[in-house]
Amino acid sequence: MRAWVVDRPGPMASRPLALVEREVPEPGPGEVLVRVEACGVCRTDLHLAEGDLRPRRPRTTPGHQAVGRVEGTGERVGVAWLRSTCGRCRYCVRGMENLCPRSTYTGWDADGGFAEYLVAPAGYVYPLPDEPPAERLAPLLCAGIIGYRALARCDLPPGGRLGIYGFGASAHLTAQAAIAQGATVHAVSRSAESRRLALELGAASAGDRPPEPLDSAILFAPVGTLVPPALEALDRGGTLAVAGIHLTDIPVLDYDRHLFQERTLRSVTANTRADGRAYLELALAHPPRVSTTAYPFEEADRALADLAADRVSGAAVLVLS
């Protein structure tokens, strides 16, 4: 089979990915072999390619939003970021398996979906319907699920004012979930195309800064310098959730300007399977508009370079023929 691997992590201009030929992987006990139809491209894949996240094993295939069919049964499934947890630690037994110290991740600890096949533990894949095209389902698996958890973590009150900083794949799905709940959404993005998409999806504003104080905000852009202004834009008692797995350094905070009046800054760390199931149930019952940019499988490196340069509107998806 053909598979992309992170050959030498570095800037996209240095071509860190290589397309290689490999044996089709053998499923181990409790695992399924999935033939990939499409795989979403996430900023985390870019962090892995560029070395912002240290590789956990050499020449690993990225990709953790794979839609495909289980070999043998033909069942359609989604393979997402959370690959396994221990099930026994204090976090797992408390229902916080996203914090399990022994958790493993698709495309980081094991080969992911930028390949014609991948294997995954059966207990961690999500059943998916036959109907929507794989390209539309793939972005739900990380962009959708992580955004859903970030929305829960930012404590948005009913009918509240939500700021969304950075308007890419995850943000455009999260904005729709928030608006469906009755929120007023303000998008903050540099990209004219992303601003247009935000307004089309029902955002109340899209610009350089929110036009009113916010109850809650989610930072999707991996940019630490946005933390102080995002905190400053919160109303009293507001919460800012940082959605990404990687963030550049946060500048020094001024207690009075940025935190006092009980403003809260918190992170979002992966997701639980319960988050995944809850989000997919919602998204399949009330399908969001999924804005995708499709790339042929052979052009995974171009997809990541476009993501690095903020040239992707909505979600980038690799499509296998």
Ligand SMILES: [Zn+2]
């Ligand atoms: Zn992701």
Ligand SMILES: [Zn+2]
């Ligand atoms: Zn655990």
